[in-house]
Amino acid sequence: MIQSPETEYIIQFRDVTKIYPLPAGDVVALDSINLEILPGEFIAIMGPSGSGKSTLLNLMGCLDTPTSGDLFIKGRNAGSMNDEELTALRRDHIGFIFQQFNLLPLLSALENVQYPLILKRGTKECEERCLHVLNAMELDETLYTHKPSELSGGQQQRVAIARALVNDPEILLADEPTGNLDTKTGTAIMELLLDLNRSRNETIIMVTHDPAVARYAHRIITIVDGRIT
Amino acid sequence: MTKSFFFEFAKRNVRLHWLRSLLAVLGIVIGVVAIASMGILGNSLVLAISDSLSSVGDSVIVTPHTGGGVMGGSTGDYISDRDLEQIRRAVAPDITIPVYSGGSRMKVGSEDTAGSIYGLDPDDIAVLLEIREGSYLRGASSAMAGARFAEENNIKVGTRITVGDKGSLRVVGILEERGMGFDINPDYGIVVEDRWFEAAYDQDGYDMVIVKVRDLNTIEDVKNAIDKQLNRRETVVDVIDTKAILETILTTFGQISTFTTAIGGISLIVAGVSILNIMMMSVTERIKEIGVLRSIGTQKKEVRSIFLYEALILGLIGGIIGGVLSFVGGYAISIVMLETTKFLFYPSSLVYILYGVTFGVVTSLLSGLYPAWKASNLNPIEA
Numbered sequence A: 001m002i003q004s005p006e007t008e009y010i011i012q013f014r015d016v017t018k019i020y021p022l023p024a025g026d027v028v029a030l031d032s033i034n035l036e037i038l039p040g041e042f043i044a045i046m047g048p049s050g051s052g053k054s055t056l057l058n059l060m061g062c063l064d065t066p067t068s069g070d071l072f073i074k075g076r077n078a079g080s081m082n083d084e085e086l087t088a089l090r091r092d093h094i095g096f097i098f099q100q101f102n103l104l105p106l107l108s109a110l111e112n113v114q115y116p117l118i119l120k121r122g123t124k125e126c127e128e129r130c131l132h133v134l135n136a137m138e139l140d141e142t143l144y145t146h147k148p149s150e151l152s153g154g155q156q157q158r159v160a161i162a163r164a165l166v167n168d169p170e171i172l173l174a175d176e177p178t179g180n181l182d183t184k185t186g187t188a189i190m191e192l193l194l195d196l197n198r199s200r201n202e203t204i205i206m207v208t209h210d211p212a213v214a215r216y217a218h219r220i221i222t223i224v225d226g227r228i229t
Numbered sequence B: 001m002t003k004s005f006f007f008e009f010a011k012r013n014v015r016l017h018w019l020r021s022l023l024a025v026l027g028i029v030i031g032v033v034a035i036a037s038m039g040i041l042g043n044s045l046v047l048a049i050s051d052s053l054s055s056v057g058d059s060v061i062v063t064p065h066t067g068g069g070v071m072g073g074s075t076g077d078y079i080s081d082r083d084l085e086q087i088r089r090a091v092a093p094d095i096t097i098p099v100y101s102g103g104s105r106m107k108v109g110s111e112d113t114a115g116s117i118y119g120l121d122p123d124d125i126a127v128l129l130e131i132r133e134g135s136y137l138r139g140a141s142s143a144m145a146g147a148r149f150a151e152e153n154n155i156k157v158g159t160r161i162t163v164g165d166k167g168s169l170r171v172v173g174i175l176e177e178r179g180m181g182f183d184i185n186p187d188y189g190i191v192v193e194d195r196w197f198e199a200a201y202d203q204d205g206y207d208m209v210i211v212k213v214r215d216l217n218t219i220e221d222v223k224n225a226i227d228k229q230l231n232r233r234e235t236v237v238d239v240i241d242t243k244a245i246l247e248t249i250l251t252t253f254g255q256i257s258t259f260t261t262a263i264g265g266i267s268l269i270v271a272g273v274s275i276l277n278i279m280m281m282s283v284t285e286r287i288k289e290i291g292v293l294r295s296i297g298t299q300k301k302e303v304r305s306i307f308l309y310e311a312l313i314l315g316l317i318g319g320i321i322g323g324v325l326s327f328v329g330g331y332a333i334s335i336v337m338l339e340t341t342k343f344l345f346y347p348s349s350l351v352y353i354l355y356g357v358t359f360g361v362v363t364s365l366l367s368g369l370y371p372a373w374k375a376s377n378l379n380p381i382e383a
């Protein structure tokens, strides 16, 4: 495996291009991206719709691999890893927060948080850790046994953040985490993320449309037509 | 622990879509019942037949050559005393039993009836026939009545029977029912002493000679020995080996039952297709959920196991219900068609329930393979 020469970066893009081949012609979603992210950074990615924000985030999250160029996550070259390794990397080092919350509908709030831990450790002895993480999300304890469909958007997003954090990932990726929430709830969620970044030195990369949300970040990356401007 | 979590996952999905699951289970149940009950029925039939035939499966039967007829009858040709002696010598030490047979109108009391008449040496009777009531023949004017014949004509020990114009006989014994056979069939007639038969009908030979073979492995040799001895120049007698006939019949029934069981298998294939269909629906509906599972670190093989567990649950439920129902069904069919359930409890019958259940579970798992594979290869970005 090719090691990144500058291993202090937690994420490093070197000339990364992502092309979606479509019958109507190739779509260049990302065009020669060069980007370095240090541990503990809080980054907002902004740009018009269709500019490649989600694609960039998906590459960071090892949900997809570059068409060309090198992408290093924690010093490891994502392009040379197989699906099983990428999946394990997601499970152990990356937390995802989605605009649609994406909790597992068959599981209760608490079970949703337990799930990644069970995946990682192969054991259910995690109640304590899960409760601890959930408690930090300031969610009413009576809701822990509720199914996602019985929770409000803000409550679901709190559970989703707890789920993303339960395996102590170094990287937290959020695609429009406040996109489906009202301003007040959105602000509360952003305060939570900010606190995570400050108190745990969590690296957070967040896609957003909203300049008010983007202000929470240390650095704003703007992307237009697949290029960082 | 992770495994049981995936199992729990599958269980909840089965329960959430209970109607759909119910239909899938129903398909499996029908398939399992079809296989198992067909198998049980076929096997019970084979058992029932061999049960009623096996008592005569140890004989070689010699009849006058008629170019066809097996059951003898008065064709005008008989087996002479000289032929009988030759048979005796050829098969010694196996027992040779010469048989007279015929039929006649009879009168029981004032009632008219008809039945077959067998003339046997009193010493041979115990070898062939079992008695239910009364005793074996005592004297030339005594007779034994077949079980059905006695029942239909209300014959008891002591009843008098007049045989056509040949005279009157007193019944001293009622025979045990013998069932279908290749040699003699006294259920619907009477058995008398050979002396009485000779006196009454004045035949110049026997209608049939039965050779009881002690060692079943030699039955073929016995048959050949008789054939060689008597049919050297021209075919004088027909020789049949009941074991071979029995085996042919049993094999035929076995094949029929295999065939009907296979037809039952087709319904299981239909059930499999419906499970495939239902699970493909489930995969399509859950594309997003599967994407989430994958993006938060669920391996492909773990996603596969969730869907395979789902198929397994459906198969097991269907298999178990089907197994119970096939036992009940087998019981009902046995009563209706065979009038007894004793053959149901033979391991060779019950094993078909096991086959049915196994095929049911395997079919569900096979049907779950493709959907599971499909699910595990979905793109996590779909989330």
Ligand SMILES: Nc1ncnc2c1ncn2[C@@H]1O[C@H](COP(=O)(O)OP(=O)(O)O)[C@@H](O)[C@H]1O
Residues within 6 Å of the ligand: A020, A022, A027, A028, A029, A047, A048, A049, A050, A051, A052, A053, A054, A055, A056, B381
């Ligand atoms: N799976 C895909 N297949 C084909 N084209 C895609 C796919 N995902 C994204 N694209 C295209 O790539 C470009 C960037 O998309 P995306 O990263 O989702 O933009 P954003 O999140 O900024 O709205 C768009 O033109 C989009 O149509």
Ligand SMILES: [Mg+2]
Residues within 6 Å of the ligand: A053, A054
């Ligand atoms: Mg997007």
